[in-house]
Structures are given as structure tokens and as C-alpha cells.
Amino acid sequence: MKVIIVGSTHAGTAAAREILTRHPETAVTIYERNDNVSFVSSGIYLYLTGVIQHLEDMFYASPADLTAMGAAVKTQHNVLRIDTAHKSVQVANMQTGAVFVDTYDKLIMATGSSVIVPPIMGIDHEKVLLCKNYQQAEQLYQSLRPNQQVAIVGAGYMGTELAESYASMGYRVKLFHSHSQILNNYLGPEMAGAAAQLLRDHQVDVHLDERVTGFTSGSDDQLVVETAQGDYPVDLAIVCAGFMPNTELLRGQVAMDRHGAILINKYVQTSNPDIYAAGDACVVNYNPTGQPAYTPLATNALRQGALAGINVFGDLQPYMGTQATSAMQLFDHTMATTGLTYPAAKKRELPVRHVVYQGDWRPAYMPSTAKVTIDLVYDYQSRQILGAQFWSQHDIAQAANTVSVMIQNQNTIDDLAYVDMFFQPNFNQPFNYLNLVGQLAVKQEYQRGNQTPHITAPGNWPTPPEQG
Incomplete structure (x- = not known):
């Protein structure tokens, strides 16, 4: 069988390993447009603070590792088009410019996600950086200068971790969030309030309910962060506005949700039976609600990728879903x-x-x-x-x-x-x-009077009210 994996993210790497461990005779080709594979972006803040000395340590696999297992690893190869009717992919060699067509029996979409670039005036300013991949992490590291003022836009996981990192290194940090609490997708208001106060106790200037509307050049080579509440001169801004799935290649060819994330069944199979999806490119089966949800986490990607590698050979191992822990x-x-x-x-x-x-x-x-x-x-x-x-x-x-x-x-x-x-x-x-x-x-x-038959109330509990 011939399997093409598009993307060597956490999911793509896990899928390749599972296939080649269980069925080493399988012809596996991995197309990756970057020159590296399996970068752990959650470790960027640890690299900035020196907890991790070498950014290269944040790759948990290399092209050589996958090649040694039997995969044909094609880095710096960009998939331009997928034709699901003919089970083919059109690929560009980014080094030579050559364009060719390859075919598959089964396809695994592991294209991951990209940082959302919000429609903010001046977001292309040279002093405005993003944070997701290896190259962006290097940019952040190279931008470190003593006594800088840093603005971080977005207080989800990445933004909050970066705020801590810069503050712990002595930088003056302004954290902007358009919601009324930080970490609003992860915590209730009370705990989020405690986390925000902890940031303030470490001199992070937290701006809640304050949407950034623009970036402009200021005096003394500074960057000005503009909001409806005021303008703030800083030396550097980092935008952490969330992630969006990279699924354009399959748009209109498989079922997707409103975010453009690929829908999957319990065997991580798309609406096309010969195509599987894993990681940030697809939804998860979210157990607390029983509904699909877009939850881009490395843990989900690793598990879905491994399951894709198993289930391309049949409906062998169902996906248990996730709690997004x-x-x-x-x-x-x-x-x-x-x-x-x-x-x-x-x-x-x-x-x-x-x-x-x-x-x-x-x-x-x-x-x-x-x-x-x-x-x-x-x-x-x-x-x-x-x-x-x-x-x-x-x-x-x-x-x-x-x-x-x-x-x-x-x-x-x-x-x-x-x-x-x-x-x-x-x-x-x-x-x-x-x-x-x-x-x-x-x-x-x-x-409240909602006692179940197998629960006996201890003697120090008050008598439940009568139910009327």
C-alpha cells in the first residue's frame, strides 16, 4: 500500500512511526514544506528564558529518524493541489522549482495550523512578530535586547506563557486581551482573576477588554500599540491571537466545520474513506459535550496521528475522544x-x-x-x-x-x-x-434534595429541604 502524509507535524510524525512500526513494507512518503519536522512550539517560552539551551532540542524527530524507519521524507516540498477523485497530489520542489504529480492509496492530512493574523493596521510592521514555528521562535530569540518594553497581544496559553517569560527576564511587559479575563478558554473568572493578579504581582501590565487596533512607528525607533483606550509605545510586539487549521487543499472535497477544520469519524477518517486527518487540521471528538470541537493541542495531534497510522489498514482502533486536558x-x-x-x-x-x-x-x-x-x-x-x-x-x-x-x-x-x-x-x-x-x-x-439512593448523608450534614 502507498500512503502519502501531508505535513510532518506532531500528527504526521506519529502517523509515519505507527505505520512503519506495524507495517514496515508500506510505501510512506511525507511531504513537508519546511526544512524541519515535529517542532514542539509549546517549548518556545522555555527557550527564551534559557531553561532549554538549544531550540533544536524542541524537535522530537528528524528527517533522518523517519528515513531510517523507511519513509521517503521530502522536506521543502510544498503540496499545491490534492485531487481526491484521482487520488493524486501536485507537489512543488521548493529548492529546484520542479512540479510533479504523485499518487496514493491512502492520504493522511497532518498540515497543522497557522497563527491567526488579525486584521490590525500595521501588523506587518518589522517590530511585530508571531509565535508558532521554529523560524518565528528564532526571530523572537534574536530580538531579545536588555531593558525592552514588550507588548503581547492575546492572553491565551501562548500569550500568557510569553508574558511570564519576558517578565521573569526583567522586561517590562504589557499584555493585551480583548476579553474580560485571561485564559478564557481554559479557566473560569475566579481562577483567571488569580492568574491575572499573579502576573501583575510580577510587574506585568495586564489590559483586559482592550482590543489592539493598530501598530505604528513612534519616536526613538519605538513601536506604538494603538487601542481605543490609548496608545502605548513599546520596543516589540508579539501577536498570539490563536490558530486556524491549514485545510485549503481539501476545501470542498471533504466535510469541514465552520472553522475550516476537517470533520472526522471515530477512526479519524474524513468523509472521504481514503483520507484520514489528524492534529490541528481537524476537529476532536470532545467528550464533555459529545460534539466535535476545534481544539489544537499537541496531545490531541499525537494521539490522532498514531490512530491514523493504525486505521489506514482498517477500522482497528477507535478514537476515544478528548477532554482537552x-x-x-x-x-x-x-x-x-x-x-x-x-x-x-x-x-x-x-x-x-x-x-x-x-x-x-x-x-x-x-x-x-x-x-x-x-x-x-x-x-x-x-x-x-x-x-x-x-x-x-x-x-x-x-x-x-x-x-x-x-x-x-x-x-x-x-x-x-x-x-x-x-x-x-x-x-x-x-x-x-x-x-x-x-x-x-x-x-x-x-x-438541594437531589440525593441518589446509594449515598447516605453523614450525620453532620443538614437535613435536605422538602421538595415541593
Whole structure:
């Protein structure tokens, strides 16, 4: 069988490895328009601060690695056109200019995403940079100068991490976000407020509900960031306005959502049975809602890519879907999230409630401890867990993975309240903080008169109100 993979992103690399490990006789050709493969963009902020010394370390595979496995790796080759009717691709060799046609039995679309370039006047200014790929990361690194003022436009994951990076290096940072809270796709307003205050405590100037409208040249070789609320002279601006799927090659040939992301079935197969899609080019099957969603994360790309490599040989391994679990280290705090936030669930008009737990992660009699805040979101009709967000100076990131599995398995707040978790004072309370937030949710439902038959209220719980 002949398989063409378009793009050597996380997804494309994972697909190639899976195919050539399981079926080394397969003819696999990878077309990549860059001169590198599998760049981990989430490590850019670590490179800027020197935590990672060499940007090349952020490639988790090389063309030589894939060639050694048996793939024909064609870097600096740009796919110009895909003809699904004739199962062919038109390709340009970017070094020689030669254009040729190749054919496939199965095609895997792993073209990834691009940074959204918002329609802002002056965004092409030489002092305005983007942040996604290897070349852009090098540009950012080469732009570092002492005592600079840096503006960051967009306070999602990338923008917030960059704000921390520049602030930790002593730069004067202005962070602009057009929403009323930072990290609005990941946190509820209370935790987002805590994260924003942490940034301010480290001298980041956070501008919320302030949309950047233009960039112009100012005096003393500075760049002026323009908003409706004022003009701000800086030395450099970085735009982090989100990502859009690279799917133009298949536009009109396979089904897509309103973002232009490719729709897939449970075997990561598109509406064309000979074409599979993985990573930022396609949707995910989002378990908290049961609906497709566009969620560009490396974890999704790796899993979908591997599944594409398996399922080109048949419907062998179904895609379990995702909870879009992620985490961030912000100065001395850990933020983690999985599933829906409470505002996102309310916006979808789901029957939801939430509880917020705050307490020490281990007993107070230990030499040290720290507060943990957990916001647990659940469906009050089915009692199923829909999401959770975590915030602490203690590293509680793995707790998000535990809740992710419980959402995946459709567990309830009752399950979470009493699921078996060990106790040892070095590591946690007699009841783990995940048990405790589950018990808090059960208590809330009991007090509302929504007691399930298998839950017995402890004696110190108040009598539930009569239901009328």
C-alpha cells in the first residue's frame, strides 16, 4: 500500500512511526514544506528564558529518524493541489522549482495550523512578530535586547506563557486581551482573576477588554500599540491571537466545520474513506459535550496521528475522544484544566452546577503545605463530571489527568467522592483533595434534595429541604 502524509507535524510524525512500526513494507512518503519536522512550539517560552539551551532540542524527530524507519521524507516540498477523485497530489520542489504529480492509496492530512493574523493596521510592521514555528521562535530569540518594553497581544496559553517569560527576564511587559479575563478558554473568572493578579504581582501590565487596533512607528525607533483606550509605545510586539487549521487543499472535497477544520469519524477518517486527518487540521471528538470541537493541542495531534497510522489498514482502533486536558506553570503556581469550565457549560445551556474546593494539599502538621483550589463542573441531572480546573503553588497538574479519565469514563460526582486513593501524610490528606471536591459536590446536591439512593448523608450534614 502507498500512503502519502501531508505535513510532518506532531500528527504526521506519529502517523509515519505507527505505520512503519506495524507495517514496515508500506510505501510512506511525507511531504513537508519546511526544512524541519515535529517542532514542539509549546517549548518556545522555555527557550527564551534559557531553561532549554538549544531550540533544536524542541524537535522530537528528524528527517533522518523517519528515513531510517523507511519513509521517503521530502522536506521543502510544498503540496499545491490534492485531487481526491484521482487520488493524486501536485507537489512543488521548493529548492529546484520542479512540479510533479504523485499518487496514493491512502492520504493522511497532518498540515497543522497557522497563527491567526488579525486584521490590525500595521501588523506587518518589522517590530511585530508571531509565535508558532521554529523560524518565528528564532526571530523572537534574536530580538531579545536588555531593558525592552514588550507588548503581547492575546492572553491565551501562548500569550500568557510569553508574558511570564519576558517578565521573569526583567522586561517590562504589557499584555493585551480583548476579553474580560485571561485564559478564557481554559479557566473560569475566579481562577483567571488569580492568574491575572499573579502576573501583575510580577510587574506585568495586564489590559483586559482592550482590543489592539493598530501598530505604528513612534519616536526613538519605538513601536506604538494603538487601542481605543490609548496608545502605548513599546520596543516589540508579539501577536498570539490563536490558530486556524491549514485545510485549503481539501476545501470542498471533504466535510469541514465552520472553522475550516476537517470533520472526522471515530477512526479519524474524513468523509472521504481514503483520507484520514489528524492534529490541528481537524476537529476532536470532545467528550464533555459529545460534539466535535476545534481544539489544537499537541496531545490531541499525537494521539490522532498514531490512530491514523493504525486505521489506514482498517477500522482497528477507535478514537476515544478528548477532554482537552492541559496545564501551565505560571511563576510559582500550577494551573491545570480538563473538560468544560462552568461559564462554557452554561453558554451551551447544559444542566450544570459547580463547586469550588479550597484546602491544603496535605496535612497542616507537615513542615510545609499549600492551598489547592479546585473548580468542579458537573451535570446535576446525570451527576456526571464535565470538567475541573486546578490552581495551586503545589504541582497538582496530574490531578487533571485523573479527572480527565473520569470524564472519559462518564463517572459521577459520587464516584469521585469515594474513589480509592491512598493516604500518606507526605503526599495528601486522609481524603485526597479530589475526593473532597467530589464530596463537596455530593453535599451540594444533597442539600438541594437531589440525593441518589446509594449515598447516605453523614450525620453532620443538614437535613435536605422538602421538595415541593
